[in-house]
Amino acid sequence: xxxxxxxxxxxxxxxxxxxxxxxxxxxxxxxxxxxxxxxxxxxxxxxxxxxxxxxxxxxxxxxxxxxxxxxxxxxxxxxxxxxxxxxxxxxxxxxxxxxxxxxxxxxxxxxxxxxxxxxxxxxxxxxxxxxxxxxxxxxxxxxxxxxxxxxxxxxxxxxxxxxxxxxxxxxxxxxxxxxxxxxxxxxxxxxxxxxxxxxxxxxxxxxxxxxxxxxxxxxxxxxxxxxxxxxxxxxxxxxxxxxxxxxxxxxxxxxxxxxxxxxxxxxxxxxxxxxxxxxxxxxxxxxxxxxxxxxxxxxxxxxxxxxxxxxxxxxxxxxxxxxxxxxxxxxxxxxxxxxxxxxxxxxxxxxxxxxxxxxxxxxxxxxxxxx
Amino acid sequence: xxxxxxxxxxxxxxxxxxxxxxxxxxxxxxxxxxxxxxxxxxxxxxxxxxxxxxxxxxxxxxxxxxxxxxxxxxxxxxxxxxxxxxxxxxxxxxxxxxxxxxxxxxxxxxxxxxxxxxxxxxxxxxxxxxxxxxxxxxxxxxxxxxxxxxxxxxxxxxxxxxxxxxxxxxxxxxxxxxxxxxxxxxxxxxxxxxxxxxxxxxxxxxxxxxxxxxxxxxxxxxxxxxxxxxxxxxxxxxxxxxxxxxxxxxxxxxxxxxxxxxxxxxxxxxxxxxxxxxxxxxxxxxxxxxxxxxxxxxxxxxxxxxxxxxxxxxxxxxxxxxxxxxxxxxxxxxxxxxxxxxxxxxxxxxxxxxxxxxxxxxxxxxxxxxxxxxxxxxxxxxxxxxxxxxxxxxx
Numbered sequence: 208x209x210x211x212x213x214x215x216x217x218x219x220x221x222x223x224x225x226x227x228x229x230x231x232x233x234x235x236x237x238x239x240x241x242x243x244x245x246x247x248x249x250x251x252x253x254x255x256x257x258x259x260x261x262x263x264x265x266x267x268x269x270x271x272x273x274x275x276x277x278x279x280x281x282x283x284x285x286x287x288x289x290x291x292x293x294x295x296x297x298x299x300x301x302x303x304x305x306x307x308x309x310x311x312x313x314x315x316x317x318x319x320x321x322x323x324x325x326x327x328x329x330x331x332x333x334x335x336x337x338x339x340x341x342x343x344x345x346x347x348x349x350x351x352x353x354x355x356x357x358x359x360x361x362x363x364x365x366x367x368x369x370x371x372x373x374x375x376x377x378x379x380x381x382x383x384x385x386x387x388x389x390x391x392x393x394x395x396x397x398x399x400x401x402x403x404x405x406x407x408x409x410x411x412x413x414x415x416x417x418x419x420x421x422x423x424x425x426x427x428x429x430x431x432x433x434x435x436x437x438x439x440x441x442x443x444x445x446x447x448x449x450x451x452x453x454x455x456x457x458x459x460x461x462x463x464x465x466x467x468x469x470x471x472x473x474x475x476x477x478x479x480x481x482x483x484x485x486x487x488x489x490x491x492x493x494x495x496x497x498x499x500x501x502x503x504x505x506x507x508x509x510x511x512x513x514x515x516x517x518x519x520x521x522x523x524x525x526x527x528x529x530x531x532x533x534x535x536x537x538x539x540x541x542x543x544x545x546x547x548x549x550x551x552x553x554x555x556x557x558x559x560x561x562x563x564x565x566x567x568x569x570x571x572x573x574x575x576x577x578x
Numbered sequence: 579x580x581x582x583x584x585x586x587x588x589x590x591x592x593x594x595x596x597x598x599x600x601x602x603x604x605x606x607x608x609x610x611x612x613x614x615x616x617x618x619x620x621x622x623x624x625x626x627x628x629x630x631x632x633x634x635x636x637x638x639x640x641x642x643x644x645x646x647x648x649x650x651x652x653x654x655x656x657x658x659x660x661x662x663x664x665x666x667x668x669x670x671x672x673x674x675x676x677x678x679x680x681x682x683x684x685x686x687x688x689x690x691x692x693x694x695x696x697x698x699x700x701x702x703x704x705x706x707x708x709x710x711x712x713x714x715x716x717x718x719x720x721x722x723x724x725x726x727x728x729x730x731x732x733x734x735x736x737x738x739x740x741x742x743x744x745x746x747x748x749x750x751x752x753x754x755x756x757x758x759x760x761x762x763x764x765x766x767x768x769x770x771x772x773x774x775x776x777x778x779x780x781x782x783x784x785x786x787x788x789x790x791x792x793x794x795x796x797x798x799x800x801x802x803x804x805x806x807x808x809x810x811x812x813x814x815x816x817x818x819x820x821x822x823x824x825x826x827x828x829x830x831x832x833x834x835x836x837x838x839x840x841x842x843x844x845x846x847x848x849x850x851x852x853x854x855x856x857x858x859x860x861x862x863x864x865x866x867x868x869x870x871x872x873x874x875x876x877x878x879x880x881x882x883x884x885x886x887x888x889x890x891x892x893x894x895x896x897x898x899x900x901x902x903x904x905x906x907x908x909x910x911x912x913x914x915x916x917x918x919x920x921x922x923x924x925x926x927x928x929x930x931x932x933x934x935x936x937x938x939x940x941x942x943x944x945x946x947x948x949x950x951x952x953x954x955x956x957x958x959x960x961x962x963x964x965x966x967x968x969x970x971x972x973x
Contacts, residue, residue, distance in 0.1 A: 208587070208653050209580050210879040211887050216579075277579050460966045475969040477955070480962035487961055488897040495876035502579050517869050569865035570858070578846055578855050578864055 210498070212281065220281050226258060227289035233547050239292035240406035240550075244370050246293040254293070255325025261299060262323025265307070270320030276439070280446040280501035287450030290407050290550055294328045294367035300443035301366065302329030304436045305375050309386060309424035318373060318388065329373035332362035332413055333433070340437065340563040342384060342430050349378035349387060349420065356380070356387060356422055357395075358415040366561075368411030369400040376420065382427030387420035394418070405557035407550060438515035441562050442504045445497040445518035448526040448558050452493055455529040455551050456486045459536045466538075479536060486529050493518075493525035513575045520568035523559040530555035581879070583653070590654050594661040597634055602667050606630070611666045611837055618792050621747070624668045632702030637676050641684055645692050646700045652886055663836030674744070675699045675706040679752050682769075682822045686810045695750075695771070709739040709753030709772075709796060710819065717956045719754075720763045720816060724798060726755035726770055731805045733770055735778070735798040741950065745781045745794040748774055752822075753798075758813050769815035769822075771807040778802060788942045823951065835874045838906065842871045844935050845909065849916055863912055870905040877901065896965050900957040903947040910944040913937035 212220070230250045239245055254260045264279045265271025279299070286295060303322050306314055321327035337344050347360035358378055368374065372391040377384060389396065397414040424432055460483055463474030473479045500518035503511045530552040534541035541548040559565065583591070606627050609620035631637050640655045641647025650658070670676070680699050683691050698704035715721040724737025735755060745751065751772050758766030774781070778801030783791035810818040846864055849855045855864070881895045914921040917937055924938070933939075948954045962968040 208583055208656070208879070209883055209886070210876070211883040212579065460968065463968060471972055472969045474962070475971055477959065477962075477971070480968050481955070481958040483966050483968060484900075484958035484961035487966060488900060491897055492873045492877055492901065495880050496873055498579070498880070499876045502581065505579075514872075517872060520865075521869055521873065566862060569862050569869070572869070573855075573861045573865040576846075576865075576868060578850065578861055 210502075212277070212498075216278060216281055219278060220285060222258065223260070223282050223285040224288070226253075227285055227291055231289040231291045233550075236290045236292055236407060236547075236550065243400050243409075245367070245407070245409040246370065251293055251328075252325050254295070255323070259323075260295070261303075261325050264299070265303060265319050265323045269315050270323035272323075276442065276504035277498075277501045279443065280497060280504075283443050283446040284450035284453075284497070287447030287554075288454045290451070290547075290554060292407050294330070294370055294409075296408075296440075296443065296447065297330035297367040297371065298322060298328055300440045301331035301333075301436065302371075302373065302375055304439045305331050305386065305432060306423065308435050308439075309432050310428075311424045314388065314423045321373070327373050328367065328371045329375065330365060330367050330371040331436070332365045332368060332374055332376045334362065334364045336361075336363050338364065340567065342433075345377050345379060345384050347376070347378040347415070349376075349380045349385060351380070352419075356420045358387060358389070358418045358420045360415055362413045362415075364401075365411050365413055367409055368413050369398045369409065374413070375423065376415075377429055377433055378420075380426055384429040384433065385426045386423040386429040386432060388423050389418055389420045393420075403557070405553040407554055408557055408561075434512075437562060438512050439504055441515040441519035441568070442497070442500040442511075444558055444562055445493070445500060445515075445522040448522040448555070449490070449493045449497045451551055451554055451558075452486075452490045452522070452526040452529040455526075455533040455548075455555075456483070456490050458548065458551075459483055459486065459529075459533045462537055473536075482532050482536060486532055489525040489528060493522045496521045513572060516568040516572040516575065519562060520565040520572065523565045523568075526555040527559050583657070587653055587657060590650075591657045591661060594636075594658050595665075597636070598661060598665045598667060601630055601634065602665055606668060607666075609668045611663060611669050611840075618744075618790060620668065621671070624671050625747075627668045628671050628702035630702075632700060637672065637702060638680060638696070638700045641680065641696070641700075645684060645696045647696075652882055656882060659833035660836060663833040663840070666840070671705060671744075671747070672699070672702065674708050674748070675704065678708060678822050679706045679750075682752070682809060682818060685821055686769075686818050688806070690806065691771070691809065704750060705744070705748045706750045706752060707742050707745040707748035707774075707796075708822075709742060709751045711741045712738060713740055717953055719819070720767070722754050722756055722767065724753065724755045725759070726757050726768060728805065729802075732802045733772075733805060733808070735770070735772065735801040735803070737798050739796040739798075740793075741784070742781075742794045742796045743792055745774070745796050746783065750774060751779075751796065752809070754815050754819050757815075761813060764816045766813055767815035767819070768812050769809040769818040770803055771809065772798075772801060772803040776801060787945065788939065834902065835871065835878055838874065838902070838909075839871045841940070842867050842909065845913055845916065845937075848913075848935060848937075852916070854916055860916070867905075867909055867912060870901075870908075874898075874902055874905070896957075896961050899951065900954055900961070903944070903954065906940065907944040907948055910937070910941035914941050 239247060259272050260282055262271030263274050263282060264276055267273040306318050322329055335344060335346060349356045349358050358376060374389050374391060376387045376389060378387060395416040395418040399412045401410045401412060403410050463479050464472055466473045496518040500514040503514045534548045534552055537548055540546050605623050609623045638647040639650040639658055643649040676699055680696060683695055710719060712722050714723060724735060726733045726735050751774055753770050753772055754767050755770050756766055757768040778799050780797040782795045784793040784795060785791050786793055849860060849864055854860050921938060963970055
């Protein structure tokens with residue numbers, strides 16, 4: 208029984224943190240969030256070539272380094288802390304997981320090495336205008352045409368959908384929900400970037416008009432894969448949220464120690480001190496939930512669906528609360544564009560809603576534990 | 579990171595299980611594991627059970643073998659607590675003896691004190707109570723005024739303690755007393771061990787809002803104890819008392835967490851049975867309660883792992899009291915809402931079987947939990963100042 212990171216995992220954390228302190232300081236986040244692409248291709252390459260981050264949890268036979276989900280949790284936590292602007296969540300948590308769990312060996316051989324090497328930016332086009340994250344939300348049609356399939360309709364809120372060069376699409380055939388892959392330059396595909404409140408995470412609208420697509424995994428069995436992918440992605444997002452929440456707590460505590468009013472640091476007032484204590488309670492609890500969920504994801508055990516929803520619900524609330532309190536503790540300066548508090552606040556809200564909000568996940572959890 | 583147990587640990591688990599299966603029978607099994615340190619339900623049976631545990635060698639699991647303990651590893655202590663709660667074994671009467679005083683003596687006591695006081699605790703014979711709080715020393719614990727003065731080979735005590743849980747059952751009290759009134763308030767305290775059965779001690783029950791009287795006032799009027807029954811140095815009692823409070827958690831978290839888990843499940847079962855589980859708002863609150871009980875477990879695992887790796891608990895340990903007491907209070911409120919008007923009926927005529935789950939007891943008793951052993955507000959001060967390093971309130 209051991210619930211601690213190993214020395215190698217701590218070393219990975221230190222390496223990623225120092226890389227991101229160098230490559231993703233506030234000034235870089237602000238530069239990239241103003242761009243349509245929202246990432247730096249040079250940093251993306253270094254992430255793959257120097258640190259092997261994109262292929263971290265991809266098995267060695269598919270070009271990755273074969274580490275577990277626990278290592279991925281460490282990396283995502285650091286990315287959330289640094290507000291890294293890059294299509295990592297979409298490529299690794301959404302797309303690579305979808306391919307890995309599709310049961311389609313040919314697709315794994317064909318697509319995963321490109322992701323591991325950093326050449327491929329990928330995403331999963333799941334949501335539509337209805338914004339739902341359940342099976343009923345998927346209405347877009349795929350139809351058989353010759354040896355392949357064609358896609359018609361549109362997808363909405365697709366993370367990094369405008370910069371990905373590999374897009375996995377959830378659509379319905381006569382046999383039910385199925386998964387498809389398309390190239391970004393496929394004919395009939397129109398990609399429109401969305402202007403988003405959280406500028407550090409980009410979204411796009413994708414319109415399909417007779418787009419040729421390749422089936423991934425068995426037709427009609429797409430939901431089995433997607434259900435697992437959503438759980439794994441929820442764990443990944445929970446890890447990001449924990450990193451952001453911890454950073455908000457640190458910013459608050461640091462400021463409460465140096466900001467003087469009424470002749471004393473505001474952190475000596477219980478009104479502020481107790482806010483910070485509440486944040487610590489939630490941040491530490493969020494870490495426990497995300498790390499435990501990371502272990503369940505690494506094991507792919509029976510607990511995964513329950514703890515994924517648990518972690519997503521709890522970490523979403525904890526991050527948003529910490530980000531909101533961070534603004535309140537900073538007072539007026541926390542409301543300015545210049546201060547980073549709003550960047551975390553917006554990321555916290557967008558992450559809270561991504562993959563389903565806490566209310567949705569508590570309901571899912573209730574179903575999963577038999578209530 | 580791995581939540582599986584070794585073969586050795588699984589063998590230990592088997593040993594615990596089979597002992598419990600053999601001994602946890604009859605009225606011991608019937609009394610169940612509800613309640614807590616401040617709950618006298620089923621006292622006589624629970625008191626007998628403590629001797630049974632002592633005969634089985636299950637008291638002082640983690641204490642060193644040289645003092646009669648089992649020298650069990652932290653993981654084994656966790657397993658014992660887990661199996662104990664899973665079997666719904668009786669709530670312990672020895673919280674202050676085995677849980678607090680024993681570890682304090684092991685850490686700070688003299689050889690003589692260890693030989694005198696540890697064996698009776700290990701046999702389940704002697705029960706202790708905790709003499710910390712006073713009328714003017716609650717959250718401000720260092721403000722204790724009970725005086726202890728040396729008279730030849732004995733300390734003479736005068737003053738009053740309050741909220742002394744189970745003092746009416748205890749043979750001994752460990753009391754923080756002022757031994758140097760001229761020193762700064764944290765510097766003039768000593769940690770004394772005092773026999774309860776003497777003319778100088780009077781115990782008066784306090785009737786609580788639950789209607790029962792687990793708490794007491796303890797009055798010292800020229801009460802006496804031997805000169806060598808001071809733990810740690812004279813006037814260094816604050817350090818010892820803080821150490822004692824540190825032992826309040828330990829590996830017992832898992833037993834408590836499982837007890838809470840059982841309680842949460844009974845709330846879920848109640849909601850399902852009464853078809854309240856279809857209400858979306860109730861579903862949200864049940865899920866939230868269930869999340870809370872799991873988080874307590876994960877936090878506890880992290881604390882134990884940190885303890886094993888570094889020898890000291892991490893920041894997640896300090897939030898434990900604040901977390902569980904708030905969670906349990908909220909659960910009590912949910913329980914009342916689920917019962918609706920039935921929560922208001924204690925009996926109809928002579929028949930009082932309307933709350934078999936004990937929901938009302940949780941609702942009422944949990945109000946004490948956010949107050950005792952450091953109120954939630956004091957916990958937040960401690961977290962703010964000692965974990966986050968925020969400046970203290972100016973004096």
